[in-house]
Amino acid sequence: MAASKRSHWEDLRKESRRLETEIDLKLVSFSKLGSTYSHRDDSVDGPVRTGHVFDTMTLEIEQLISKLRGVNDALNEYVSTVSSTSPSGSLYHTLQRHNEILQDYNKEFTRTKANIVAQRQREELLGQSRRDYKVSSGLNRRTELYLKENEQIRGSERLADEAISIAMSTKENLSHQRNVFAGVTNKVSSITSRFPLINSVVQKINIRKRRDSFILGGVVAVCIVILLIFVLR
Numbered sequence: 379m380a381a382s383k384r385s386h387w388e389d390l391r392k393e394s395r396r397l398e399t400e401i402d403l404k405l406v407s408f409s410k411l412g413s414t415y416s417h418r419d420d421s422v423d424g425p426v427r428t429g430h431v432f433d434t435m436t437l438e439i440e441q442l443i444s445k446l447r448g449v450n451d452a453l454n455e456y457v458s459t460v461s462s463t464s465p466s467g468s469l470y471h472t473l474q475r476h477n478e479i480l481q482d483y484n485k486e487f488t489r490t491k492a493n494i495v496a497q498r499q500r501e502e503l504l505g506q507s508r509r510d511y512k513v514s515s516g517l518n519r520r521t522e523l524y525l526k527e528n529e530q531i532r533g534s535e536r537l538a539d540e541a542i543s544i545a546m547s548t549k550e551n552l553s554h555q556r557n558v559f560a561g562v563t564n565k566v567s568s569i570t571s572r573f574p575l576i577n578s579v580v581q582k583i584n585i586r587k588r589r590d591s592f593i594l595g596g597v598v599a600v601c602i603v604i605l606l607i608f609v610l611r
Contacts, residue, residue, distance in 0.1 A: 382501070386456065386471075387456055389494060390449055390452050390453050390456065390470070390507070390549050391453070391476075393449050394449045394450065394453065394476050397442055397445055397446040397449060398446065398476075398479055398480075400442055400484070401439065401442045401443060401446065402482050402497070404438060404439050404442065405439065405483065405486055405487060405490065407435065407441060408435050408436075408490055408491075409490050409492075411431060411432060411494060430497070430545065432494060432498070436491060439487055440487075443480070443483060443484055445479060446480055446483070448475055450473075450476050450480055453472075453473050453476060454473060454477075456469075456472060457469045463592065473479065484582075534609065537608075537609045538609050541602075541605040541606060541608075541609050544602075544605065545602050545605075548598050548601075548602070550597070552594075552598065555594075559587060560592070563584070
């Protein structure tokens with residue numbers, strides 16, 4: 379009977395140590411999880427993925443602590459049963475040690491969980507601020523491009539107005555020159571009718587005048603074409 383009880387005690391202790399080792403490893407990984415919130419990306423599924431891992435690990439550790447508490451309760455019950463017949467200081471010491479380990483793990487888990495939750499909330503707020511800033515920056519960038527494009531359009535309109543103004547001024551000058559030439563022609567015709575001897579000279583002058591008019595007209599036309607090409611380019 380005593381051997382059976384002793385075997386039961388050893389089985390409980392093995393299970394307790396196994397759970398303590400597993401909890402210890404889980405707590406190490408759990409504490410490292412907090413660093414992922416300060417180094418995570420700002421992608422859409424980044425916070426969701428990290429939050430899912432946090433929830434999963436929290437549930438696993440809580441279940442392991444609950445199992446360890448149950449094993450320690452069984453150890454406590456065994457010591458209470460044995461102490462009524464043959465009290466042993468080593469059993470009390472072992473039980474106390476397992477209970478202290480459980481308390482330490484529970485405190486560490488609670489503290490780490492609270493730190494991660496606080497850091498998680500802070501990083502989510504910062505992430506939202508960064509995303510809002512990116513959206514605002516994008517809108518400002520598009521507005522700047524629109525304003526720049528509008529300024530370019532206004533510049534093109536100003537160049538077109540200047541080209542039209544130059545063309546109108548050139549037209550007025552040509553009309554004035556045509557009137558001057560017409561007056562000169564009339565005067566020369568009058569003189570020619572009075573002095574037939576200089577008719578040949580007048581004809582040469584008229585030929586040169588027409589040639590100069592063609593040249594001047596060609597130069598003006600070329601200038602207008604060049605201006606229009608520059609404006610519409």
